[in-house]
Amino acid sequence: MSNAFDLKEFADRFVALWNEPDPEARGALVRGLWAPDAVQVLTDPPQEMREAAQALAFPAPPLEVRGHAALNARVTRAYEMFIKAGENVFVSGAEPYEPMAGVVCLRWKMRATGTGEDVGGGFDVISLDAEGRIRSDHQFIETS
Template sequence: MPAIDAQDLADRYIGMWNDPDPESRRKTVLDLWAEDGEHILLPPQQMHDQAVALGFATAALEARGHDELHARVTRAYEEFVAPGTFVFRLQEAPRQVRDVVTFRWEAFQREEGQVTGGGRDFLVLDEAGRIRFDYQFPD
């Protein structure tokens, strides 16, 4: 695996969620993720509980491959960032051990001028240094 600058990777990753340009977001998805990369999100507790009540053993949400990943990032941008409600930003410096990079992020609500959410990401990189698995755990 090539040497990875964990700070640069995390900055580009967070920047992608805030990027207003759809083509730039798509290019970043292509640059950051492996072709078969996956984003696996632990859903909010209410959504998890509803899925379990319906008989699902697990309630993780997944986006797989560049098209689904781009759709996921675009949807988050349109819902949270585009209306001017939130901006996503790093909460702590990323840490790396071998092929894993982890960091905390936060959702800053512009109107209230405060952090109203956040979470932790665990990125598992492939041999080319691209994201193979992105495990996201919102608070």
């Protein structure tokens, strides 16, 4: 990426997206952060999905959404499930880093608002386009 690319600012915007309560602002953040044809892949799906796939003799499938509308629906659903009730908030984890040009790695945590305890988190490996927007995001979920 160019010298003007600020990894910390990018990571802060990425995490803020998942906490955004206003649907219009959330949609604007999706459009600003992600390329129109971007993809997010949940690489390691939840245990229930892995067990269901295994019961059918299938390998656990990654989950994938593509494009602004699907990404907005994904972010909205995560907000509704984990943030809306006010019990949790997403925060940045370790400092983001760029292992090679156009690739950003970042950690995030889901923190209980009442106790300050980390109750989950994840690691994202993000590929950026020439404008610094997300082209692909492979997300790995960690449980506490």
